Amino acid sequence: RDERILINGSIAEIGMKVNIDSDIIHIDGKELNNIKITPEVLLLNKPKNVITACSDSHNRKTILELLPEKYKKGFFPVGRLDFLSRGALLITNNGEICYKLSHPKFEHKKIYNVLINGNIKKNELNFWRSGIELDDKKTRPCEIDLVKQVSNTSLLKVTLKEGRNRQIRRIVSLLGYKVIDLQRVNFANVALGNLKEGDWKLIDINKIKIK
Secondary structure, eight states, rough: OEEEEETTTEEEEEEEOHHHHOEEEEEEEEOOOOOOOOOOOOEEEOTTTSSSSSSSTTOOOOGOOOOOOGGGGOOSSSSSOTOOOEEEEEEOOOHHHHHHSSSSOOOOOEEEEEEEEOOOOHHHHHHHHHOEEETTOOOOOOOEEEEEETTTTTEEEEEOOOOOHHHHHHHHHTTTEEEEEEEEEEEETTTTTTTTOOOOOOGGGSSSOOO
């Protein structure tokens, strides 16, 4: 939710569909009149300790503070990346793009590098891959590769087609381990690559797998 943006008098929600021709849109109290907004998508390499939101009542640093002024109004995150996690986060000014990239029914892949304490066992990974009960609903089957185990830690490559709140952290905890580091490296075919932490870049919309 972003109280700076009102759609037909209601506070805008992430992923909300908007018709520029018929909906009444206010940003910071000013009505947008027949403005054709060019859809844009940014890739941000979100650092830890930055909140995935447009504003925060606890005065924590937000993702918009990492962007230039021209991308701070009318732009919002696609999905979420929790406060302690880092990596690839898409940001857009288009509600339809946000919806098609964030809703689980479109099954966009999200790839994470996850470092946990301890040497996770093969049967535990298989259990995770098949789906685990969270909030009375089983998670979707997922791909997990054990990259390496060293110094009593395990590095995993986890590929999801859904994104429940703190899903990876909660499952790791249920299995008796703790996340040391969680980094998203790819979202909907957009790879983090060598983008430095805290930096951003514009993405060619045609290269994103929007269904």
